[in-house]
Amino acid sequence: MWPLALVLVLLNCHIVASVSIINTLPGFSGNLPFKLETGYVGVGDLDDVQLFYYFIESERSPKEDPLLLWLSGGPGCSGFSGLVYEIGPIMFNYANSSGNKPTFLLNPYSWTKVANIIFLDQPVGTGFSYAKSWQGYETGDISSAAHTYEFLRKWLKDHSQFLKNPLYIGGDSYSGITVPIVVQEVSNGNEVGHEPPLNLKGYVLGNPFTGPTYDLNSRIKFAHRMALISDTLYESTKINCKGEYVQVDPSNAPCVENLQEVTECTQNIFYDQILEPKCSTTSPNPKIFKWDQNFDGENFLDVLHHPTKPQCRIYNSLFSNIWANDKTVQNALHVQEGTIKGWERCNDSLSSNYANDVSTCIDYHRNLTKKNLRALVYSGDHDMVVPYVGTQEWIKSLNLSDDYQWRPWFVNGEVAGLVATLNFS
Amino acid sequence: MWPLALVLVLLNCHIVASVSIINTLPGFSGNLPFKLETGYVGVGDLDDVQLFYYFIESERSPKEDPLLLWLSGGPGCSGFSGLVYEIGPIMFNYANSSGNKPTFLLNPYSWTKVANIIFLDQPVGTGFSYAKSWQGYETGDISSAAHTYEFLRKWLKDHSQFLKNPLYIGGDSYSGITVPIVVQEVSNGNEVGHEPPLNLKGYVLGNPFTGPTYDLNSRIKFAHRMALISDTLYESTKINCKGEYVQVDPSNAPCVENLQEVTECTQNIFYDQILEPKCSTTSPNPKIFKWDQNFDGENFLDVLHHPTKPQCRIYNSLFSNIWANDKTVQNALHVQEGTIKGWERCNDSLSSNYANDVSTCIDYHRNLTKKNLRALVYSGDHDMVVPYVGTQEWIKSLNLSDDYQWRPWFVNGEVAGLVATLNFS
Numbered sequence: 127m128w129p130l131a132l133v134l135v136l137l138n139c140h141i142v143a144s145v146s147i148i149n150t151l152p153g154f155s156g157n158l159p160f161k162l163e164t165g166y167v168g169v170g171d172l173d174d175v176q177l178f179y180y181f182i183e184s185e186r187s188p189k190e191d192p193l194l195l196w197l198s199g200g201p202g203c204s205g206f207s208g209l210v211y212e213i214g215p216i217m218f219n220y221a222n223s224s225g226n227k228p229t230f231l232l233n234p235y236s237w238t239k240v241a242n243i244i245f246l247d248q249p250v251g252t253g254f255s256y257a258k259s260w261q262g263y264e265t266g267d268i269s270s271a272a273h274t275y276e277f278l279r280k281w282l283k284d285h286s287q288f289l290k291n292p293l294y295i296g297g298d299s300y301s302g303i304t305v306p307i308v309v310q311e312v313s314n315g316n317e318v319g320h321e322p323p324l325n326l327k328g329y330v331l332g333n334p335f336t337g338p339t340y341d342l343n344s345r346i347k348f349a350h351r352m353a354l355i356s357d358t359l360y361e362s363t364k365i366n367c368k369g370e371y372v373q374v375d376p377s378n379a380p381c382v383e384n385l386q387e388v389t390e391c392t393q394n395i396f397y398d399q400i401l402e403p404k405c406s407t408t409s410p411n412p413k414i415f416k417w418d419q420n421f422d423g424e425n426f427l428d429v430l431h432h433p434t435k436p437q438c439r440i441y442n443s444l445f446s447n448i449w450a451n452d453k454t455v456q457n458a459l460h461v462q463e464g465t466i467k468g469w470e471r472c473n474d475s476l477s478s479n480y481a482n483d484v485s486t487c488i489d490y491h492r493n494l495t496k497k498n499l500r501a502l503v504y505s506g507d508h509d510m511v512v513p514y515v516g517t518q519e520w521i522k523s524l525n526l527s528d529d530y531q532w533r534p535w536f537v538n539g540e541v542a543g544l545v546a547t548l549n550f551s
Numbered sequence: 552m553w554p555l556a557l558v559l560v561l562l563n564c565h566i567v568a569s570v571s572i573i574n575t576l577p578g579f580s581g582n583l584p585f586k587l588e589t590g591y592v593g594v595g596d597l598d599d600v601q602l603f604y605y606f607i608e609s610e611r612s613p614k615e616d617p618l619l620l621w622l623s624g625g626p627g628c629s630g631f632s633g634l635v636y637e638i639g640p641i642m643f644n645y646a647n648s649s650g651n652k653p654t655f656l657l658n659p660y661s662w663t664k665v666a667n668i669i670f671l672d673q674p675v676g677t678g679f680s681y682a683k684s685w686q687g688y689e690t691g692d693i694s695s696a697a698h699t700y701e702f703l704r705k706w707l708k709d710h711s712q713f714l715k716n717p718l719y720i721g722g723d724s725y726s727g728i729t730v731p732i733v734v735q736e737v738s739n740g741n742e743v744g745h746e747p748p749l750n751l752k753g754y755v756l757g758n759p760f761t762g763p764t765y766d767l768n769s770r771i772k773f774a775h776r777m778a779l780i781s782d783t784l785y786e787s788t789k790i791n792c793k794g795e796y797v798q799v800d801p802s803n804a805p806c807v808e809n810l811q812e813v814t815e816c817t818q819n820i821f822y823d824q825i826l827e828p829k830c831s832t833t834s835p836n837p838k839i840f841k842w843d844q845n846f847d848g849e850n851f852l853d854v855l856h857h858p859t860k861p862q863c864r865i866y867n868s869l870f871s872n873i874w875a876n877d878k879t880v881q882n883a884l885h886v887q888e889g890t891i892k893g894w895e896r897c898n899d900s901l902s903s904n905y906a907n908d909v910s911t912c913i914d915y916h917r918n919l920t921k922k923n924l925r926a927l928v929y930s931g932d933h934d935m936v937v938p939y940v941g942t943q944e945w946i947k948s949l950n951l952s953d954d955y956q957w958r959p960w961f962v963n964g965e966v967a968g969l970v971a972t973l974n975f976s
Contacts, residue, residue: 351776353932356957391959394966507778532781534816540828541819
């Protein structure tokens with residue numbers, strides 16, 4: 127027995143050694159008013175893959191509040207992106223950050239007000255996560271979901287005080303593919319008795335990519351609803367292409383021609399938020415977005431102080447690139463030296479080695495509706511990357527019974543959206 | 552002959568006496584970098600109605616550039632509202648105005664960069680316009696259009712240097728009703744030889760109210776397109792109400808019920824810009840919006856510095872109410888003392904005495920397409936007061952031939968909208 131025991135001890139040592147409690151962060155004045163932990167968990171063969179995470183305890187009742195594992199999209203977008211730009215407790219103070227010294231504000235709408243959240247750098251090659259061998263960087267939908275499940279079990283073994291908290295898995299954009307696979311893995315693992323049993327309660331998805339049939343086709347319908355293409359062009363395209371705008375028969379000339387007109391109308395739209403301007407990432411200096419190349423600090427400052435376009439959301443990502451590539455910051459986060467070349471908010475180069483082996487996850491959703499889980503799917507209605515109209519359609523295709531009709535959803539007396547509740551069978 | 556001559560001299564004296572050139576304005580630092588003139592023109596029986604105007608010369612080539620007469624909507628919204636909140640050369644500096652001392656910035660997108668513009672306080676009872684007798688305040692679509700036409704002829708007689716400039720008449724919102732009537736009056740007047748002949752070239756309308764059939768019915772379609780009501784509710788309402796949501800048969804229970812659900816979904820939406828919050832004008836203190844009642848300056852400051860809701864567009868109107876009710880400002884504008892009780896950006900009380908005697912102006916539009924004129928109709932696509940979908944429909948009903956299909960409209964390389972050109976016969 128003792129060799130096994132030794133391995134376990136070593137494993138525990140390894141995990142304990144890489145867990146750090148962070149009390150202060152460069153750019154945040156004073157002690158952090160929440161509990162932040164960072165660390166690595168080794169997964170895969172011989173723990174070849176080292177997944178980096180940020181864990182923030184609920185600011186309400188960490189013992190009772192849910193534990194949420196948050197996966198950013200991409201694939202290749204860092205956990206820090208979700209933390210600082212989406213649902214975490216700090217956000218950049220754009221007005222009061224000098225070019226090379228980003229500072230932070232507290233986010234009054236942080237989900238950590240009500241939940242314990244793990245922001246995970248996944249798949250390997252994302253954020254501060256790395257592999258010890260080059261083979262370790264080979265990844266895809268299925269293998270990264272397996273790594274994430276392994277991460278979760280190991281992390282909870284080492285943080286057993288959270289084993290009883292309701293567990294949710296969430297993410298947005300491309301994580302619409304990954305999250306349901308991870309949820310399925312957890313559900314399967316629980317059923318076959320993997321240790322520890324995880325207290326899985328459900329999943330959360332925002333503008334989730336689910337597959338090209340619904341999501342990409344729905345962009346045409348969305349463009350019409352949002353007055354980006356005319357009634358005439360929409361009707362003509364719908365008829366000529368028979369509603370299929372992705373898998374197009376190149377010999378269908380009227381359809382191809384209509385789609386060219388649609389492209390002309392929409393190619394300069396910023397798909398992430400159609401009301402904001404589309405700003406080039408290659409102007410004024412492409413190098414400033416490539417952190418493994420020579421960094422030209424002066425031009426970077428130019429962009430921050432004199433952006434070529436007003437309100438360019440994409441320039442906000444410069445703040446995280448500056449911040450997370452700073453050695454002081456990496457030391458504060460207890461990042462292991464020499465493990466990554468350079469940090470990127472979203473590692474686009476990852477996609478060339480990434481196997482998109484689950485083209486649609488609708489079957490996962492259908493299966494999960496039978497597992498006594500809850501699911502929250504929410505959509506911003508000005509997102510043309512994954513338009514809400516496509517999301518509505520695949521949910522409809524699950525043929526769930528209506529609990530309530532769509533009704534207005536109020537926040538402080540303001541209509542903030544529409545909501546419907548559907549029954550899982 | 553001499554009594555007639557005397558009258559003319561007096562008339563000229565009267566007009567000349569009420570024209571003022573304004574070089575400085577309270578709240579604007581230094582001399583105005585454009586030519587501003589204000590004045591009154593008497594119209595109607597015995598010049599009983601005194602219409603106040605702001606005239607700003609084109610900052611390019613006043614001799615060649617068009618002359619635009621701009622009519623704000625309401626009815627009852629002041630010319631200053633169009634000047635300072637829409638297309639004029641100055642706008643409020645919200646960030647740097649103290650509660651009782653609004654200041655101005657230059658508007659880099661002012662239409663006065665390319666056009667001479669008259670901002671007219673019409674109909675009588677609007678802004679600084681007044682009547683000498685109480686009967687003079689009786690007004691409506693037809694009579695106010697006649698007053699506006701009379702104003703234009705008298706103003707141009709006194710400013711004959713602009714008689715040869717291309718003349719356009721423009722406005723938005725409720726002026727969708729008024730502008731076509733005025734254009735028709737001018738066209739008719741020219742045809743029967745009224746003096747002076749006006750060099751009418753066309754008209755300009757923004758989100759124009761044209762009549763309830765298209766505009767109000769289109770709100771349901773618009774609410775659906777903008778995801779304010781669900782697919783199911785939209786389809787059901789369309790079928791049950793047979794597409795008519797304004798003139799509803801009260802015994803049609805399914806339709807009435809559907810419309811109640813629609814109301815539930817949309818009643819807390821800010822119709823002017825559906826993405827902005829709906830802010831109460833009666834909170835925190837209703838008095839501050841009633842300038843003929845006691846003015847409570849302290850509470851007003853509270854609103855400006857601690858608005859109860861963020862980004863409440865409606866609170867911006869407080870700046871013009873503060874500014875235009877200031878005696879120093881009224882002196883600077885050469886407003887005649889004692890002629891009005893209090894200034895309001897939009898005089899809502901006017902509507903109770905106002906005859907909406909033209910319920911739809913589509914026949915005016917149809918007639919004007921035969922008059923060798925140009926028309927520009929533009930719509931903001933997040934306006935639910937007069938949604939663009941209804942505007943598209945009434946334009947379509949004119950059966951004009953397409954010169955071009957709808958195509959994207961670019962500003963500095965960004966898609967800023969869609970545009971189509973139609974041929975007047």
